[in-house]
Amino acid sequence: MTGASSGIGEETARLLTAKGWSCVLVARREDRLRVLAEEIGGEVELCDIGDRDAVSALGERILARHPAIHLLVNNAGMPARGTYLTVDPELVERVMDVNYHGGVWCTRALMPGLQEAASAGGAHVVNLVSVAGTVAFAPAGAYAAAKHAQLAYSRSLAAALRGSGISVHSVLPGFVETEGFPQKNVLKSGLLRRFVIYPPRVAEAILDAVEKGKREVTVPWFPYRLIGIAQAVAPGVVARFVGMSDYKRGTSRLGR
Numbered sequence: 001m002t003g004a005s006s007g008i009g010e011e012t013a014r015l016l017t018a019k020g021w022s023c024v025l026v027a028r029r030e031d032r033l034r035v036l037a038e039e040i041g042g043e044v045e046l047c048d049i050g051d052r053d054a055v056s057a058l059g060e061r062i063l064a065r066h067p068a069i070h071l072l073v074n075n076a077g078m079p080a081r082g083t084y085l086t087v088d089p090e091l092v093e094r095v096m097d098v099n100y101h102g103g104v105w106c107t108r109a110l111m112p113g114l115q116e117a118a119s120a121g122g123a124h125v126v127n128l129v130s131v132a133g134t135v136a137f138a139p140a141g142a143y144a145a146a147k148h149a150q151l152a153y154s155r156s157l158a159a160a161l162r163g164s165g166i167s168v169h170s171v172l173p174g175f176v177e178t179e180g181f182p183q184k185n186v187l188k189s190g191l192l193r194r195f196v197i198y199p200p201r202v203a204e205a206i207l208d209a210v211e212k213g214k215r216e217v218t219v220p221w222f223p224y225r226l227i228g229i230a231q232a233v234a235p236g237v238v239a240r241f242v243g244m245s246d247y248k249r250g251t252s253r254l255g256r
């Protein structure tokens with residue numbers, strides 16, 4: 001479980017543990033992971049998932065202890081608020097390294113364990129994408145681009161692993177209130193703020209996707225699935241609508 005030190009990952013680790021899973025909790029903040037491990041059990045692994053060599057070493061450490069891995073949740077991710085006119089160039093690169101490449105490297109590093117579990121009954125990879133993977137949300141342009149890349153990776157991995165015993169699930173949350181994404185504080189539109197949900201709902205959707213074999217889940221379904229469909233059939237209309245939304249002034253650095 002990557003990104004287990006806060007938000008969606010922390011809640012998902014709690015829920016999975018309650019359902020009988022043993023979790024390896026991965027993130028960079030050791031203090032937070034240790035507190036969670038104390039609460040729910042599980043193992044702590046520190047790693048910056050945007051660093052490919054660090055992720056390879058992480059994979060080796062985990063596989064040495066767990067030759068079979070039944071579930072990988074690629075959840076770790078970071079925000080990048082700001083349009084392409086305002087966002088720092090470093091952030092454009094970093095959000096791609098973490099939100100897109102991070103999941104790719106983790107999946108590759110743990111693939112031998114997933115294959116081992118698949119041969120003994122089945123394995124799952126869950127990729128925490130976002131509605132920003134289907135809608136080009138201009139106020140966070142670089143984030144949306146990384147999430148579009150991540151969704152394409154998740155879908156193509158699902159196709160490549162068809163019949164292998166490893167199921168790949170894409171979970172696409174809308175706005176969720178978390179530390180890195182304090183949506184209630186940063187979203188300018190009162191209408192968008194009304195649709196903000198909380199991490200336990202996403203954790204339930206992740207578990208449901210795994211248990212029921214759902215390939216792609218938008219949570220909540222309304223209104224986000226409709227906006228995703230509108231983006232596909234009428235991108236110009238959606239671009240006009242999205243162009244009117246924004247974050248509050250001075251909030252691009254709020255959250256981590």
Ligand SMILES: NC(=O)c1ccc[n+]([C@@H]2O[C@H](COP(=O)([O-])OP(=O)(O)OC[C@H]3O[C@@H](n4cnc5c(N)ncnc54)[C@H](OP(=O)(O)O)[C@@H]3O)[C@@H](O)[C@H]2O)c1
Pocket residue numbers: 002003004005006007008009026027028029030032047048049050075076077078098099128129130131172173174175176177178179180181183256
């Ligand atoms: N909140 C939303 O509105 C929303 C909506 C759709 C999708 N998502 C996605 O949901 C996922 C979880 O986000 P969240 O909302 O739960 O945010 P969060 O509370 O800020 O949690 C992000 C988690 O990712 C970890 N992380 C960030 N960068 C990392 C790195 N380089 N290496 C390792 N771990 C890293 C963080 O741990 P450390 O800082 O300790 O490393 C933290 O545990 C992300 O992929 C995000 O894009 C969020």
